[in-house]
Amino acid sequence: MQLNDDACYQALISRDSRFDGRFFAGVLSTGIYCRPVCPARKPLAENCRYFSNAAAAEAAGFRPCLKCRPELAPGQAWSDGAAMVARRAEEAIRAGDFQDLTTLAERLGVTDRHLRRAFANRFGVSPVAYAQTQRLLLAKKLLAETTLPVVDIAMAAGFGSLRRMNSLFAERYQLTPSKLRRQAEAPAAELTCRLAFRPPLDWQATLAFLKNRAITGVEKIEANEYWRTVRLDYQGKMHQGWLKVALAGSELTVTLSNSLIKAVPPVLSALRHLFDLDADPAEVTANLGPLVNNPGLRALGAFDGFEMAIRAILGQQITVAAARTLAGRLAALGSPCPDAPEGLSHCFPTPAQVAALSQEQLGQMGVIRSRSRAMLALASAVTEGLELSPSADIDEITAKLESLPGIGPWTASYIAMRALHWPDAWPVNDHGLKAATGLESPKALAHYMSAFSPWRAYATQHLWSQL
Incomplete structure (x- = not known):
């Protein structure tokens, strides 16, 4: 965003949560930089300098505030291809x-x-x-x-x-x-971290969406909390464990198993994408207009891009419930998760584990040959370097996905929306979007969705919520 001193100061003195994470205020008289929502006494306007990110504030010589804690601020979602x-x-x-x-x-x-x-x-x-x-x-x-x-x-x-x-x-x-x-405040006895977001966030709608798609043994929704197993490669080592996420005001609390202590950065980053915590609901609402009945809906991403991509292939032309059943059967082939809470048992198979399967093995699980061929091709591509994360080049990855057997525009675009977490991606020619809009023609649907660019992932969620 372009930083205007008067607008930033007004947001600072009113503690406007819409601007949390969109700028930081450095105070010359204290040498400290703060979030717009800082509870501390507000400084004079002439003592304030404004920065678009924490690194720029620190490069200018300011230290982070211990009250509002800039490390908790949500980030900035990207809505276009600039930079x-x-x-x-x-x-x-x-x-x-x-x-x-x-x-x-x-x-x-x-x-x-x-x-x-x-x-x-x-x-x-x-x-x-x-x-x-x-x-x-x-x-x-x-x-x-933490302790x-x-x-x-x-x-x-x-x-x-x-x-x-x-x-x-x-x-x-x-x-x-x-x-x-x-x-600092007295740390909690558990390894628990906090993730902030710009309200509103409809936690119940979020959990309902995830519950319908939760992979048995890997994910569960219980007592208004999201639980899952985790297996990721970070700094040359494999880390495996579990986590749970709960809502606490305008923050999410994340509890991690001790086995994930040395993998905190990628875990928290993945959760920010899964729950779309860097979104600005006010900006989305302003761009989508009357389509928004619930400003708290988010364009949910994915915790693990490969897991999400496999789930997308399994969901081709079948119900959400049927795809969930198939994903649970596949997940049972993953490595067991030691000391996992009840309801969690396995980590989702790695790309190498899936690539080692045969079409016959997948067929025995109920996966038809066209989808098993697509799954094996995708798993092989990922083991060879295909990147399914928000840091990937969306155009390059989408083209590579569509070059694989069994992956067409719907699957590639759904992967872009969830695994790559691109705000302008949407599932091309999606049956649910056709039902919500009453448009049967792919061309008519594409024309309708074009009006919501660059926020078509959000438009998709709002249209789906109407079904």
Whole structure:
């Protein structure tokens, strides 16, 4: 967003939650930067400077506020293709997938120089500075919310060593991690983190959508909480465990099993996408107009892109309930999840595990040959490097998906909407959208949906909710 000093100050003094995460206010008299919703006494307008992201505020010499905690602020959803390279780089950094500039540039298919320039144009700082801020804020979050040893927090935040974290804390925040922990609220006994969002969020509608699609043994909805098993590769190691998510005011509380302590960045990033926590309901409502009956609906993403893509293939031309049954049978082939709560048993199979199956094995589960062929082709492609995450290039991935056998425009676009979490993606020629709009012609439906660009994923959710 373009930052206007008068508009930002008005949002700051009114504590307007619509602007939470869209800008940060640095206060010259204190050297601290805050979220617009900060409960502290408001500063004079002439003492305020405004920044579009936390890294830019820290680069200007400001320290994060201990009251409003900038690390809790929701991020910014992307609604168009502008600054695509910067967007993809930011997604990778927020997921903890940043080793060095050269490696990230190679992954994105650009030169180091182009990545630095594109990122600086969008965020005002280099990718390295942005990554350092993200690591510092995550460490600050874990210090405030958990009882983890400081050395474990340094590793979980991606610093590589306690010495490096201590050095950056002293340089940026003028205090030590242990002192920050003493100043913060008393941490919870469990490994519990908080994720903020811009209200409203219809938690019941969210859980209902996920419950209808929950994979037996992998996910469950219980007592207004979302539970699931987790298996992911992070920093060269496999991490496996479980988590639960509950609503607490304008935040979600996330409880993690101890086995996921060193994989916090990708887990929290995946949850932000699954629940679409970076959305701005006011902006979506303004763009969709009368279509919005419930501003709290979100364009839900996915926790695991491969899992979601397999689920999309299984759902081709059958009911949601039937696809869920097939997904549960496949999930039983995944690795058992030790110490999982009742109702959870297995982690979803990895791409390599699925690729090793035969069409006969899938057929015995009830998967017809055309879908089993598509599943095996997708699994092989992912093991060979096909990326199904929000940091991927949507045009490139969509084209690659449609080149695989058994994956047509509907499946590819549904994967783009959920696994890649692209706000303008929508399931092309979808039966549910036809039923909701009364339009039978694919061309007529596409023309109708074009009016809602670049928010067609949100339009899809609102139309589905009318069925």
